[in-house]
Amino acid sequence: RAWLVVADGAGSSPVSDWGAQAVVTGMARLVQTLGRTLSDVLDSPEPPAQARTKEWALLLDNHARGLLVDVAASERRPVRDVRCTLLMAVLCKQHALWLKVGDGVVVVQETAAPTAADAPPVRHFRTLGQMGKGEFANETTFLDSATPGDVQFGLEPLAHISGFAAMSDGAAEKLVSLDGSQVAAHLATLMEQLREDNLPRQQLTRMFYEPAFCHQSTGDDRSLAMLARPLARAYVPPPEPAPEPTPEPAHEAEPAPASAPSAAATPSAPQKSPQGSSSPQKPARKPRKKK
Numbered sequence: 001r002a003w004l005v006v007a008d009g010a011g012s013s014p015v016s017d018w019g020a021q022a023v024v025t026g027m028a029r030l031v032q033t034l035g036r037t038l039s040d041v042l043d044s045p046e047p048p049a050q051a052r053t054k055e056w057a058l059l060l061d062n063h064a065r066g067l068l069v070d071v072a073a074s075e076r077r078p079v080r081d082v083r084c085t086l087l088m089a090v091l092c093k094q095h096a097l098w099l100k101v102g103d104g105v106v107v108v109q110e111t112a113a114p115t116a117a118d119a120p121p122v123r124h125f126r127t128l129g130q131m132g133k134g135e136f137a138n139e140t141t142f143l144d145s146a147t148p149g150d151v152q153f154g155l156e157p158l159a160h161i162s163g164f165a166a167m168s169d170g171a172a173e174k175l176v177s178l179d180g181s182q183v184a185a186h187l188a189t190l191m192e193q194l195r196e197d198n199l200p201r202q203q204l205t206r207m208f209y210e211p212a213f214c215h216q217s218t219g220d221d222r223s224l225a226m227l228a229r230p231l232a233r234a235y236v237p238p239p240e241p242a243p244e245p246t247p248e249p250a251h252e253a254e255p256a257p258a259s260a261p262s263a264a265a266t267p268s269a270p271q272k273s274p275q276g277s278s279s280p281q282k283p284a285r286k287p288r289k290k291k
Contacts, residue, residue, distance in 0.1 A: 003031045004225045006087040008104060008168040010142055019068045019082030026067040031090055042092035047155055057099050057153030065143050083142040087166040100129045100152040103140040105172040107183060108156060109163035109191055123162060127180035128154060163191045163228045170220030174213050195228035
């Protein structure tokens with residue numbers, strides 16, 4: 001199993017970072033505790049029913065909200081002081097369950113087979129859930145006030161998925177277009193580095209503070225969590241068409257060989273009599289006596 005959890009604290013809440021940290025830590029612990037139960041649901045070749053998927057999504061949302069209530073109570077503060085959003089994905093062998101409450105972006109990377117033997121695998125990104133913060137600017141939904149209708153969730157088969165990414169809105173404003181139709185090519189580079197185990201945390205930190213990344217930015221907190229799967233896909237050449245049958249050359253019919261007549265059908269030559277006559281020999285008549 002593998003999982004991603006990103007929680008972004010509300011900018012208007014004084015200690016929202018406490019709530020975000022508690023949600024990330026607590027949800028990761030929950031996934032580990034429910035490991036076998038989650039695997040029974042997500043490792044089946046057949047996807048679970050929609051009602052079952054919704055039941056799991058609301059269970060995770062309810063637990064995250066409870067974590068905020070607990071940290072607020074321990075600090076003797078109202079829950080709105082520690083409020084945050086939630087982005088989450090849990091991957092097993094067959095399927096991935098994703099969850100989104102509030103703003104931010106969840107992205108999935110899909111891999112298709114290459115089109116030629118010497119070509120690399122074809123990968124592209126796709127966003128999950130609805131984009132946008134709300135009806136008005138700087139409006140979003142937070143865990144403490146979210147209703148079941150505010151919880152976005154879904155199930156993704158993993159056969160063609162090579163990566164997941166979850167990012168806060170501060171990171172998404174430079175990596176994903178506003179409508180979610182385009183994802184920056186730099187995210188594909190980061191995903192490939194992660195797949196090769198060559199992506200140190202310091203590189204992400206430097207990226208977030210580069211002048212190009214900060215130019216015309218809202219200054220919102222920037223968080224990015226990624227998961228890359230080593231999904232190798234070999235080139236499968238298309239089947240060759242069956243050869244057409246070659247027509248045989250036409251030959252003129254040869255006359256059938258004449259067969260010799262059989263002995264029974266062969267006429268025999270007439271036998272000559274000893275007198276040399278060709279007619280058969282007649283018996284001699286007796287001479288008549290005269291009276």
